[in-house]
Amino acid sequence: MEDGGESCKSAPAIDEATTYCVTGATGYVGSWLVKALLLKGCKVHATVRNIEKASYLIPKWKNEERLKIFKADLHDEGSFDEALQNCDGVFHVAASMEFNINKDQANVESYVQSNIIDPAIKGTLNLLKSCKRSKSVKRVILTSSISTITAKDSNGNWKPVVDESCQVSVDHVWNTRASGWVYVLSKLLTEEAAFKFANENSLDLVSVITTTVAGPFLTSTLPSSVRVLLSPITNDPELFPILKAVNARMGSIGLVHIEDICNAHIFLMEHPNSKGRYLCCTQNCHLSRLVELLAQSCPCPCPSTTINWSDDGGRVIPSIISSKKLKDLGFEYKHGVETVINQSIKFCKECGYLP
Template sequence: MGSESQVVCVTGASGFIGSWLVMRLLEHGYTVRATVRDPDNQKKVKHLLDLPKANTHLTLWKADLSEEGSFDAAINGCCGVFHVATPMDFESKDPENEVIKPTINGVLDIMKACIKAKTVKKLIFTSSAGTVNVEEHQGTVYDESNWSDLEFVYAKKMTGWMYFVSKTLAEQAAWKFAKENNLDLITIIPTLVIGPFLMPSMPPSLITGLSPLTGNEAHYGIIRQGQFVHLDDLCMSHIFLFENPKAEGRYICSSHEATIVELAKMLREKYPDYNIPTEFKDADENLGNVVFNSKKLLDLGFQFKYSLEDMFVGAVETCHEKGLIAPPTKIENAINGDTIASIETPTSVKC
């Protein structure tokens, strides 16, 4: 599938993944229709308008997951759609109506728009590792056949629970719709996405990924046994799967594993001025890794380019440049007067 003069739509284009994907698509010669909730909000869209080729190959379209039919115009005439947009409000007071329902209804509305357009050859849906391994007893290896245990999620209501529910139900609904309507759907399952970024605010996944450095203990459990992928690798996998005629089904996109102990050690070595915890409750050097197997993606010919260190250095340096991480401060914990962090959430799921 050649990229020159191909018109594609990217939803959630101003966000962490969406904006980087737009940049890479423009570099590949695509004409991009980028949907955002408010195209007139310069603070939210300036990083898109400043991209190379934006003047000639990028247009902004107003669309909202909560508004039925709002994606129809942007998708009409496109040969492909990259559905990245998703609500990510972990502090929502009404998660059912503010996160879960908009996520499910949004993907179905976008799929209906693809059918109406009659021009869309393939839909790439950015799913989440939270659809795969949220369960009471963690396995050691996960692949595309695994699904999260939503009964456990509803019962436990760990940090980010509404996101895991919304993405799982949305992906399952998407597969049902795709099969019933003969729509070519690919779902990509990234683990925790880390790396440099374009958006002006702190991406939710970096709130989690950089929590050992910032001292945000509520997120430690999510990366107790973590899996990670560089933002650029993830976006390139989207384009790779869109262009590959042999691609079908779900694809895990994960390049590295590390426990929170290993991650904290790496961050301490790179950023010694931050007082990063040296010990974590319920996690020590004997804690094993949990693997998200990207074999299916690699067997198709995709190659990861970045190391774990590349991801985190890129993320931290961008946060420093944008003033999103405060200068080094001591992370205090009252446990025996030592820098020991507690892990509240027993699962190792991703944002």
Template structure:
């Protein structure tokens, strides 16, 4: 398998998206269809209308979208979907913040599933690159003054010691990304990982994505999602966000760019919790934010660098305000928020 040839832009070439029923996966399918790709999309149950309806109704789906059943825990179940594809976007990951057995339901399946997908890619000679979706929770730090870049990896000891809300998600993403990059090196597969922060904005799924729920928890006051927002501050006292279209554009960019290799942090905007609350309340004064913050936290010391990605030529398109606006407007469609 070549480690230097990327997928040419669009031109109807087939690519595979795992986890196409989720937030990123579904929007990535939409983006790829808009860019002229033929898409093989995997779902655990492709016959389930709650998962497939948002995909089958997309422009171009009738001509260039095929749905496949695949399960992360089933060896070889991705072979059919990946067959004939030039590129693979591995987005699928098990996630259940209410899991009572995260070791066996989240962490182990995330690692095994990633390796199952990559072993399928190795068996299929047409694949030229795999882009794996990780998370900034795999590059987080306890240092408030940290400069976070691709060299930073989350300490598993710290995760297990603190066990903050959603700790198992951070562990699963850290271990799965490490496993993907190591497998690529050992097996000669061109594996690129993209490392995003909280993803928000519009969505086409029939349920509200957890990351959008977390982003808007200052408005809704939901303690579960606010707890998640607090737990996924990748640098203490900060909030890092990216628009879903920007992260999907970055996926396609890294698939297409011939020089892409290794790990890429992709963080659109980083701000402090007090400043984030001020932006929301300034744009939506009708919603009362009851959470209290230490205003001294407004002097953010840490930073999250996307310089490696920017040096390759990628450009962000969406502002923090646009992320908030799109999230609120789509959230309103499925809730009583008004």
């Protein structure tokens, strides 16, 4: 995957005069990012598909004098033009969260392509076209996913270190269709199309490859990534296989705190030398170790702790999921794995999602 094209505009510096647009503002990362930017003194244009859903978050965001909410739909070209007026940068966080499709074998490929992948690509390109038309946007930060990365080489051998270059093969995803494969394809192909458009149109685009994001949340519903993380103790029949599929592809589970992932987005928006893709992972651990940590933090019935992990190939030392490129720019993480897990469980108990 190619890096974003060179831009004649320099990256914006964070100050009180800076205005940013955040797409998908009612989602987990988007809502926290809006809050983080407002706390920094920035003006924020938050885009949502449903204005009513934002009403729950407005009291949590506070600083309403610096916040404007716009209704916009990625499927409608030009829908973001108004929201991008006078914006210095755009955080494109909005994305489909389809993991699997229950369609018959004969039609599944055409269904996924036409109903999920094509709309996801079109939506991102619609936004980037609005950015190109804008006279003020200097940089776009795209939220990507660890689902676009693999820890195995072309021969199926484990790599000692995993970085931004370790991209999963589209053909492999189509052929294997491991749990969560629809989401993997959507993120992979959308990011590819975004960088292609950016290169062809001299648009400054940077992507953040997120690992499993968890910790506190502002949304009224439990975020998907937190549900996936907690699936070993909730024994969720849909999401626990996704966690296992990630572990099988990566040899471990990478984690990052919600505050750190949002800080990384802002850091890359601000840094004059950020370019291309940046993997954001506080630390990674094998799934068996993750289950132990979850059970220690939440001493309740945990069926998954009895699972035989021999299907993971007997891997003892997982590949290092490296954030070297991000750290080399000067970024520092605030929260470790134990904090991510403990805060996730504590918050879910307080909100009644866990007993």
